[in-house]
Amino acid sequence: MMETIEYTDRGQFFSGHVACAGCVEALSLRVILNTVGKDAVAVVPPSCTAVICGSYPHSAANIPVFHTTLESGAASASGVKRALVAQGKNDTTVLCLAGDGGTYDIGLQALSSAAERNEDILYVCFDNEGYMNTGGQKSSSTPLSAVTGSTPAGKTTRKKNMVEILAAHRIPYIATASPSDLNDMEAKVKKAKGLRGTKVLIVLIPCLPGWGVADNSAVKVARLAVETGVFPLFEVEGGIDYKMNVTTRSRPVQEYLSTQKRYKHLTAENIATLQADVDDDWQRLVNRCG
């Protein structure tokens, strides 16, 4: 029997937003906002989410959204949470909805500090592996060999491992999620919402214009990222206990790469290197899971 998608749309995210047609960041926002529910506040640094959630005087989110600076997403979220607690609103969930630029690069200091203090926030990173909203420049999340506006011959360094950085802070919960597995995403949001302290969800967002993917294919590409092991679905509790949600790899990395224009230039050697990196990372993850 076919597995059905279980999340419930409670009307927390509105039509008429200006995400690109077929954008799975908008889809992921839909799942996350509806799962978190009405008693929540979002803090958004500059990112695609900032554009999607609204341009004055319209809002696509049915909760208050506070737009902050690119450096200070986690710090602003910490402040909002503390202010709510001061008002006695202990149960209100504070979301920080950032991109990979606001997480891996420019907002890292604020996130690290918030994590170190174990601020009670649910931090979501929509990871589209670059500054896709400003013309598609590389970030430290851009993978090896990927072409971006600022790496026209392909990036020469590896993607930064944000989960390992966060795990080193020993925060209660870190998880990866993919728009190809909405039940898993919903479950992780629910779990994170129920925990106190800093929770971080990293959601892979295949970017249609930035990666060179067809309008109808972002879910398919995200699914291939999971099936090839490029983007494993897993959780880390307390920075130590690793658990993989999908424990098998069923396809070679090549099948994932071939769906995207940013990898069109790859040589067989490049592909072999990327496959070896994925194999290596996968084994490391398996070992961590014990």
Place this chain on the structure above:
Amino acid sequence: MNKPQSPLWTNSTSEARKTGTWRSALPDYQNIPSPCLGACPVDGEIATWLRQVTQIDHYGAWLTLMENNPFPAIAGRICHHPCQTACNRVQLDETVGICSLERFVGDKAITEGWSIPKPEVERTESIAIIGGGPAGLSAAYQLRRRGYQVTIYESREQLGGLLRYGIPAYRLDNSIVDAEVGRITDLGVKVHLGVEIMNSAALAKLKEDYSAVFLATGASRPKALPGLDYSQPYVQDSADFLAITNGGKTCELGENLLVIGGGSAAMDVARTARRLGRHVTVLTLESDENLPAQRTEVDEAREENVEFICGAMLKDVNSTKDGLILTCARVDFQPGAAKGQFTTTQIEGSEFELRVDAIIPAIGQDADLARWQDVVPGDKGLIDTDQSWRTQTEGIFAAGDVASMARFVTEAVGQAKHAAVAIARYVSPDEAKDPPPLLAEAKFNVINTAYHSPDARHNQENLKVEVRLQSFDEVQIALSAEQAIAEAGRCFSCGTCIDCDNCYLYCPDMAISKLEGGGYVVNLDFCKGCGLCVAECPTGSIHMQEDLPS
């Protein structure tokens, strides 16, 4: 929240912005035929009733089946199931066991005693049906349920035709035939048994007495094997053999039997004879891989120790007091362009001898046309009919084996269904037409297999060979309810919406709404035309269409 808000705050939702204007293409919900439907001889809505089985709506599944075929329990046992050959699932793992599921639903209906709903209206027009086999009964059912007055003329003492007299109990027990035929006669069909419409005059009289006549006498005359003397006591035609043994009488022939032919009838004869303790050899012109019988029949015959000599012919029979000495020869068999056509070339010096006690030729049957030649002409061994199964004589229709070389039970049932629609429209022109021809079929590439994990077929098991050879008990053991639900759940529902909500839940723009009672609608104000709903549809029942400004 009624507190005053700062003018700097947002004051409305993004729904004020109609992003549907970005669109150049629009999703369109349109169920398209599954390949199994296209292949089904009765146009059965297979994806629909398989879905009903998964929902444990057995009665609904049965009604869906009954729309096109009044014999689910019978077809579920003996259909040659071209649906399974066409099934898209073979490209993921194995085809869905549709036939075993049809049997499951058919058996459920018999066990539960479900009856066919009575006609909603009674009509005065009357139709005579000549022949009470699969085609005649199928037409009787389709016409009677529309309210017409139907009378069947059957030459034998019971209804069922080939189903009763031609198929052995280990494949199709007569209790099943009784149950499914009884449901049709219970609708109020008049039946005259033991009545044969012998000649053109008798047929012309019927045509005067009734609004229309349907000929469904099948193919009742055995083809004669050239050079074989059928008057000898050691020769018995397959149809006679099966009618006698299916009637519960035993075989009077000797110990060692030769069956000639490679079709279903030959397998039925051979396997029946094995159950009567005979030693059986099957001689076929066709090579093993080209045998016209269904592969499972051949395999099961082999399991039952039927010996096969494929690619050979009988040349001469020499009767001695110790039995028959047969001279046979190997042949090179080449199939022809049309079904039933072939050429054979004898291979020089390949002659060999066989010793048997009797010969049962099972090389097919012809329709008996000569008796009505003056009223309904025909050549090539079939009554001449057009696409709507009308003969050249107005008011007389014909289908099934008497009018077609597609010699399968379910083909006859399907033809008779279409003929019944044509008859209804002839006697009362206000009747609904046959539905228009089907659209293009849903191919494998429109199925999103991410939603269908590989899962091996739940097969019916067979009785053990030792048990089989000691009785006429059914060889195939029905699926359990659990197995049936699991097997039906393997169906991709190609081209058929299953209300899974994927389109609704994957839309990044909340531009798809669910309708009360099932189905979805696209909100044109907000659909940006990305096509994600189409890509993530597990059944291929949504399609993108160009959306030009009107």
